[in-house]
Amino acid sequence: MNTTETTSSLLRPDKDWWRGAVIYQIYPRSFQDTNGDGIGDLKGITARLPHVASLGADAIWISPFFTSPMRDFGYDVSNYKDVDPIFGTLEDFDALIAEAHRLGLRVMIDLVLSHTSDQHPWFVESRSSRSNAKADWYVWADSKPDGTPPNNWLSIFGGSAWAWDPTRLQYYLHNFLTSQPDLNLHNPEVQEALLAVERFWLERGVDGFRLDTINFYFHDKQLRDNPALAPERRNASTAPAVNPYNYQEHIYDKNRPENLEFLKRFRAVMDEFPAIAAVGEVGDSQRGLEIAGEYTSGGDKVHMCYAFEFLAPDTLTPHGVAEVLLDFQKAAPEGWACWAFSNHDVVRHVSRWGHRIADHDAHAKLLASLLMSLRGSVCIYQGEELALTEAELAYEDLRDPYGIQFWPDFKGRDGCRTPMVWESLPDGGFSDAKPWLPISESHLSQAVAVQEGDPKSVLQHYRRFLQFRKAYPAFAKGEIEFVETKGSVLAFLRSFGNEKLFCLFNMSGEPVTKELPRARLEVLEGHGFVFEIMDNEINLPAWGAFFARLV
Numbered sequence: 001m002n003t004t005e006t007t008s009s010l011l012r013p014d015k016d017w018w019r020g021a022v023i024y025q026i027y028p029r030s031f032q033d034t035n036g037d038g039i040g041d042l043k044g045i046t047a048r049l050p051h052v053a054s055l056g057a058d059a060i061w062i063s064p065f066f067t068s069p070m071r072d073f074g075y076d077v078s079n080y081k082d083v084d085p086i087f088g089t090l091e092d093f094d095a096l097i098a099e100a101h102r103l104g105l106r107v108m109i110d111l112v113l114s115h116t117s118d119q120h121p122w123f124v125e126s127r128s129s130r131s132n133a134k135a136d137w138y139v140w141a142d143s144k145p146d147g148t149p150p151n152n153w154l155s156i157f158g159g160s161a162w163a164w165d166p167t168r169l170q171y172y173l174h175n176f177l178t179s180q181p182d183l184n185l186h187n188p189e190v191q192e193a194l195l196a197v198e199r200f201w202l203e204r205g206v207d208g209f210r211l212d213t214i215n216f217y218f219h220d221k222q223l224r225d226n227p228a229l230a231p232e233r234r235n236a237s238t239a240p241a242v243n244p245y246n247y248q249e250h251i252y253d254k255n256r257p258e259n260l261e262f263l264k265r266f267r268a269v270m271d272e273f274p275a276i277a278a279v280g281e282v283g284d285s286q287r288g289l290e291i292a293g294e295y296t297s298g299g300d301k302v303h304m305c306y307a308f309e310f311l312a313p314d315t316l317t318p319h320g321v322a323e324v325l326l327d328f329q330k331a332a333p334e335g336w337a338c339w340a341f342s343n344h345d346v347v348r349h350v351s352r353w354g355h356r357i358a359d360h361d362a363h364a365k366l367l368a369s370l371l372m373s374l375r376g377s378v379c380i381y382q383g384e385e386l387a388l389t390e391a392e393l394a395y396e397d398l399r400d401p402y403g404i405q406f407w408p409d410f411k412g413r414d415g416c417r418t419p420m421v422w423e424s425l426p427d428g429g430f431s432d433a434k435p436w437l438p439i440s441e442s443h444l445s446q447a448v449a450v451q452e453g454d455p456k457s458v459l460q461h462y463r464r465f466l467q468f469r470k471a472y473p474a475f476a477k478g479e480i481e482f483v484e485t486k487g488s489v490l491a492f493l494r495s496f497g498n499e500k501l502f503c504l505f506n507m508s509g510e511p512v513t514k515e516l517p518r519a520r521l522e523v524l525e526g527h528g529f530v531f532e533i534m535d536n537e538i539n540l541p542a543w544g545a546f547f548a549r550l551v
Helices: 042-055 090-102 121-126 188-203 259-270 288-299 318-331 360-371 401-406 441-446 448-452 458-470 473-477
Strands: 022-026 059-062 079-083 106-111 162-165 170-173 208-211 277-281 304-306 338-340 377-381 479-484 489-496 499-506 512-515 521-523 532-534 537-540 545-550
Touching: 022 042, 042 059, 042 090, 042 458, 079 090, 079 188, 090 106, 106 188, 106 277, 188 259, 259 277, 259 288, 277 288, 288 304, 288 318, 304 338, 318 479, 318 489, 360 458, 360 499, 360 545, 441 448, 448 458, 458 473, 473 489, 473 499, 489 512, 499 537, 537 545
Parallel strands: 022 059, 022 377, 059 106, 106 208, 208 277, 277 304, 338 377
Antiparallel strands: 162 170, 479 489, 489 499, 499 545, 512 537, 521 545, 532 537
């Protein structure tokens, strides 16, 4: 079924819609439950789409809802072409697309192509013998003579990336959980099967894809050991510091050059359909921006990528923001970035960067406005518009295998995955049943219904700033030129055609006074920030911002 035929006039044809788009990420387990099992579902997403539309977002990205044993909560797929019953049916998904399009929202879905569940029929057949039709669909290898794994590759979830299979008397590769075997994309049949999955959802009416772990698709055929990474080059941007995964330079288990040709094939299928876009997740702590540049170059691979620079725990500073943007420009002169401060895998950014900040809401508003002023597209993670903090969970409430593995030094991803709060009721308006993760009591005072009528709320600021952003094409499509990055002040110009915007941010909890550019400025209103201009100086309060057009 192709639901694009039901699209209303609110969704205008635009093959370039993704460039500068604001994409709202929905984690389906935690958005809205409609059937009383404590787990969110597709009907719940459909019912809450007016909230997303009211923000002014351009699209939604839905984390995996495919059939899955849920060992990694949907990122372990056992059937790429169906909806898991806990989320609903294919018909529910069709209804979701129709309603999203009616509201002017495009729909991107999360495709996990690097690995499947060990319960996927492909893997069940592959592991049954060394001679079956799918024997080479996954990455199998003999042990070393002493029975140990083929090489030193590590799983990002801890331990060796190899698991022993007693039927084949071989190891299989799993870059994540042992229940997530890696597909062998060196096999042309595997590529064809994955392109068929892509086509299935495009024909169903989706507007694009978020491609999970896009740089993990291929492995080194020779299975060479990864070299050690010097301690001074290690960082915790893609894996927590307690994980030995950070001790290797990952040049053979991922980031392989063969991926470029596959991405071209993937893009060719997308180009058969109107106005489709894909954003790739690049997980690499050393070469993330460089890889993003490779994958978005030439207009024949993916449209945009995001790396982990702004998802890392490092404190956000003016210098750091400029450095990331300039590094991306250098690494990807032809490419396009998609920036996010939060998602389903990292500590929520208002907690990650603001746990000692007194004015929580002002800090959240400043960060939102900065994110939406940078050159690139934007992903907003559900609850971010409410300034939700990272939830504190007890060990017995954890569901994330990653957190259970490394507790208590790394508490996993459950703290950012707790249910959305719609009402200030004990259940947050999320479900009539006990939710799959507990709802943080501190979140209830930040619920949508509480913030809805308050013009000073973070929610209303997101709506206001998104409307402000849409009024000036330079924000979505324009170039960026940094003017000041010292101390707590960040200033840059965004330019598109004849439009040139001056953007100034005070990234501190103290007021600052700055001299304005010696140019004719038209002060812009409607963004929600207050300031005071005297002569050629501007006084910005803590966590303040200022916007003007050069005339």
